[in-house]
Each structure stands twice: as C-alpha cells, then as structure tokens.
Amino acid sequence: MSNETQIVQWLDEVSDEEQDVAGSDSEDETVNDAAIDSAHDSESEIEESEDIQNISEPSEGTYFLSRHTQRNGPKVKWSKVPPCNAVRTRAQNIIVHLPGVKEYARNAKSPLECFQLFFDREVIQLxxxxxxxxxxxIKARFGRDRDALPSDDTEMNAFLGLLIMAGVLRASHLNFIDLWAQDGSGVEMFRLTMSYKRFLFLLRCLRFDNTSDREERLKLIIWQR
Known part of the structure; x- marks a missing residue:
C-alpha cells in the first residue's frame, strides 16, 4: 500500500469519528432538554399543589394556635374571624331563660339581705x-353562770358575721386572738361585737342538731338504708 492510499484511509477514519462524536453530542443535548422540560413540569406541579393547598387551608394570619395542648394531642385553632351569623343555632346554644339569680333572690339589695337568703330565720332558729x-x-362544768349563757338570734347572726369577716380578711392562718388585739394590729369590729372568750365559747358549742338523740336518729337512717 502506497503512502497516499494510507493517508486517505486515515482521513476517512478521522471523519467517521467526528461524525460519531457529533451524533453523541446531539443525543446528550436531547436528553438534557428532556430533563429540563421534566424539571420545569415538576416545578409547575409543585406550584399548582401549593396554590391548591393555600386555597383549601386558611393562612396562619386568620387564626391563633393554642400553646397549651395535651401531650400528643391536636392543636386547637382559634379563628380571628367571627363565624357567619346566617346559620341555624344549635339546640344546646339556644338560651331558654335569662342567666342570673332566681326571682326570690332578685329582691336582695344589701349584703344583709343576701346573707339572709342562706341563713334565714328558720336556719338561725335551728x-x-x-x-x-x-x-x-355542759354549763355545769363552769363555775359562773355568765360564762355559759344561752345565745339568741341577734348574737348568732353576729357570730356568723364575724366568721365571714374572718374569711374575708384571710385570717385562716392567724390565731383568732390576733383579731381582738388592742395594740392597733387587731380589727375593731371583732372587739366591738363580742369578747374573745364568748366567741370561742360559741364556736365550741355551735350545733346544727340535738346531740341527745343523735344516736337514735342515726339508727333510723341506717335502718332505712
């Protein structure tokens, strides 16, 4: 084979290789274009799904999320926008009667009248x-009769009033004698109402039933049960 023939053969081989490379490049470009189109389509689908989600779910600006929830429990959403009033009211939300005290208690205007709603004359007499x-x-245990005098309606009302005032003043952790102190730290109302000894005596003797026949009444209650 002559040199010229060898050179022509080499040139033909080089030309074929260039055509192969060009063909592979065009295929790569086609694949890349298809990948780009696919990525663009997927991004479009994601945007469409986000738009649908935004339409179906309210934005965070329209409601509050509760902080205090039960463990592993759902969070409570409090809407900032009031509900539509053009709906039928549920049966449990229909107000049958106006809230407030009953008619008998509406006539009580003063604190004393409100107190007498609970401790009326019948309860005080009891x-x-x-x-x-x-x-x-128990009066035989006392040397002087004045130390065990019987009570009456007026004194019983005053005694109950002092008990209520002690609760109002949050004196549950105080010694009662501190309320009768005369050094300026006590409460004048207590000293002017009754003595400290009389208050303790009534507190000790206060009864809601007759202790002499209590056992007999308890037997009847147990037998009826």
Whole structure:
C-alpha cells in the first residue's frame, strides 16, 4: 500500500469519528432538554399543589394556635374571624331563660339581705335551739353562770358575721386572738361585737342538731338504708 492510499484511509477514519462524536453530542443535548422540560413540569406541579393547598387551608394570619395542648394531642385553632351569623343555632346554644339569680333572690339589695337568703330565720332558729341545748348540757362544768349563757338570734347572726369577716380578711392562718388585739394590729369590729372568750365559747358549742338523740336518729337512717 502506497503512502497516499494510507493517508486517505486515515482521513476517512478521522471523519467517521467526528461524525460519531457529533451524533453523541446531539443525543446528550436531547436528553438534557428532556430533563429540563421534566424539571420545569415538576416545578409547575409543585406550584399548582401549593396554590391548591393555600386555597383549601386558611393562612396562619386568620387564626391563633393554642400553646397549651395535651401531650400528643391536636392543636386547637382559634379563628380571628367571627363565624357567619346566617346559620341555624344549635339546640344546646339556644338560651331558654335569662342567666342570673332566681326571682326570690332578685329582691336582695344589701349584703344583709343576701346573707339572709342562706341563713334565714328558720336556719338561725335551728342553730340557736340546738346550740342552747348543748350549752345546757355542759354549763355545769363552769363555775359562773355568765360564762355559759344561752345565745339568741341577734348574737348568732353576729357570730356568723364575724366568721365571714374572718374569711374575708384571710385570717385562716392567724390565731383568732390576733383579731381582738388592742395594740392597733387587731380589727375593731371583732372587739366591738363580742369578747374573745364568748366567741370561742360559741364556736365550741355551735350545733346544727340535738346531740341527745343523735344516736337514735342515726339508727333510723341506717335502718332505712
């Protein structure tokens, strides 16, 4: 084979290789274009799904999320926008009667009248009767009769009033004698109402029932059960 023939053969081989490279490049470009189109389509789908989600779910600016929730429990959403009033009211939300106290209690205007709604004359008389029965039972233990005098309606009302005032003043952790202190730290109302000894005596003797027949009444209750 001559040199010229060898050179022509080499040139033909080089030309074929260039054509192969060009063909592979065009295929790569086609693949890349297809990948770009696919990525663009997927991004479009994601944007469309986000738009649908935004339409179906309210934005965070329209409601509050509760902070205090049960463990592993759902969070509570509090809407900032009031609900539509053009809907039928649920049966449990229909107000049958106006809230407030009953008609009998509406006539009470002063604190004393409100107090008498709970401790009326019948209750006070019950306390006085049973307390005096217990005082008669234990008065023999006292050397002087004035130390075990019976009570009455007025004194019983005053005694209950002092108990309520002690609760108002948050005196549950104080010694009662501190409320009768005369050095300026006590409460004048307590000293002017009754003595400290009389208050303790009534507190000890206060009874809601007759202790003399309590056992018999308990037997009847147990038998009825």
């Amino acid at each position: 306390l006085v009767t049973n307390t005096n029965l217990y005082i008669d039972k």
